[in-house]
Amino acid sequence: MYQSFHAYHLTRPYPYRWFSPIALMGGILATVAFSLLNVASQGYTQYSNSTSNPNETLAHRDWLTGWPSFLVGTELTCQSSSFALQSQIYTNNTALPFRVKRVWRPDEDGEQIDMGVLEYYNQPLQQCNITRIFTELDIRTSRSSSRIAMMPVGGAVTGETICYFETNxxxxxxxxxxxxxxxASTQNSMRSFVYSNQTRQANLYWASSMMRYYWADLMWKFAEANKKWENRWINANVEFRPKPFQTDKETFTENEIMDEDGDFFTVGCFLNRNVDPDVVAHFDFCSQNNITDLDSKDTQKELRMPDFWKSANTLSKAMYFAILADLGRDDVHMPNLLSRPKLLEEFTRDLTKTAKDLDSAFSWGINRGVSNTTFKSSDFPDVDLSVTPSVLSSKYLCKVRKLKSPLSLIISVLVADIVLLSSTWKAYVWTVDTFWVGKAATLPPCPCYDPNTEGTDVVEEESVPLNPLGQKLSPLESPRP
Structure with missing residues (x-):
């Protein structure tokens, strides 16, 4: 008989009652388990998504959350954001446009290591401290006609602050x-206090109201003070530095904030006279370094600008606490004026009169989106003035998972299930053949037993040859020796 290179296996039922039930129940359980596993590993596709809150994106929990990474085919990740030096950014409050001046990190010896770029991952800003506030005033006609019409004196209030955030x-x-x-000129300006109103970000709404009117009041008083003088000051620079204190060790009190226990700022200034400025500059500087002395009648030089210094102090303080509120600073060491109704009411007590005087002269130059009245807690009993921690506003690129389309999902899971079920079946059969069938084949044949022949010698059944199909051969079919 011809013999092919290929062979086939003979099969016969397993002589075990438990084989089929275990195979059936195990197959069902294995199918469910493999299907879940394959959906997790192959049922999702990954795509990029831009978000402003990566913590919220990563906090999103689904049924795969907590699974080992080697079992899940997709993983939720977000990349940090980078800010170049001198780039302009907002916080999540979208109030004031900040510019990144410097970034550094201390080493083990305490030395500052400057960094060329700010790597940021939505960390809350902490312990922000204002280092100085300075105001630059310009009365020259080099400004555009529209800006002069809005306010005859130009001026920019600049604040500098240092914050930190924690990283790994x-x-x-x-x-x-x-x-x-x-x-400011539209080319060099970014909007301030974009979304604040009386109910949303109420503290910043009142900050914008104070700064808008107190800024105009300072510019107007500088212009009025120079009208009667032949050699006018054409520009000035007034610098305010807060009293230094050690963070977490010293505390500013409410009386110090309101200048009741001494001046909150120390002052320095330079003023340039209009005396042939193209040839030589003629500067005057403040002979006093505090508002109380500068605004005193005994100070001769500064008498040329009555009430100017008080207005400058008010504007700088409004700027000071507006920056801190935007950066989320309000604690026991630095109580924020904008979050305390009593202090805010006292600080804005002149706002109604100031707004009335300015509105009559510059009715179209004042933003009508701000308040022109004094804050009264009785008028706003339910207003929320609280200051919350802030983060820098940015977009983060995150990789998130999305379930495949139904047809693609079924095909990928079905193919993977077939492969795993086939391997599981082979492992099950091999285990039974090795540890049960193979072991039974090595045992001696069982002697026949008949109750009627008890006490007689046991007769072993004569070994009968079998054909390849497992059937007994008749004597005529027995293979020849």
Missing amino acids: DGRTYLELMVIYDPV
Whole structure:
């Protein structure tokens, strides 16, 4: 008989009652388990998504959350954002446009290591401290006619602050600068206090109201003070520095904030006279370094600008606490004026009169989106003035998962299930053949037993040859020796 290179296996039923039930129940359980596993590993596709809150994106939980990464085919990740030096950014409050001046990180010896770029991942800003507030005033006619019409004196209020945030590598410090000029040229300005109103970000709404009117009041008083003088000051720079204090060790009190326990700022200034400025500059500087002395009648030089210094102090303080509110600073060491109704009411007590005087002269130059009245807590009993922690506003690129289309999902899961079920079946059969069938084949044949022959010798059944199909051969069919 011809013999092919290929062979086939003879099969016969397993002589075990438990084989089929285990195979059936195990197959069902294995199918369910493999299907879930294959949906997790192959049923999702990954795509990129831009978000402003990566923490919220990563906090999204689904049924795959908590699975080992080697079992899940897709993983939720977000990349950090980068800010170049001198780039302009907002916080999540979208109030003041900040510019990144410097970024550094201390080393093990405390030395500052400057960084060329700010790597940021939505960390809350902490312990922001204002280093200085300075106001630049310009009365020259080099400004555009529309800006002169809005306000005869131009001026920009600049604030500088230092904050830090925590990273896996330690603290990262950054120095930020913000410029407030409501009538700046459109090419060099970014909007301030974009979304604040009486109910949303109420503290910043009142900050914008104070700064808008107190800024105009300071510019107007500088212009009025120069009208009667032949050699006028054409520009000035007034710098305010807060009293230094150690964070987490010293505390500003409410009386210090309201200048009741001494001046909150120390002052320095330079003023340039209109005496042939193209040839030589003629500067005057403040002989006093505090508002109380500068505004005193005993100060001769500064008497040329009555009430100017008080207005400058008010504007700088409004800028000071507006920056802190935007950066989320309000704690026991630095209580924020904008979050305390009593202090806010006292600080804005002159706002109604100031707004009335300015509205009559510059009715079209004042933003009508701000308040022109004094804050009264009785008028706003339910207003929320709280200051919350802030983060820098940015877009983060995140990789998220999305379930495949139904047809693609069924095909991928079905193919993977067939492969795994086939392997499982082979492993099950091999285990039974090895540890049950193979072991039974090595045992001696069982002697026949008949109760009627008890006490007689046991007769072993004569070994009968079998054909390849497992059937007994008749004597005529027995293979020849």
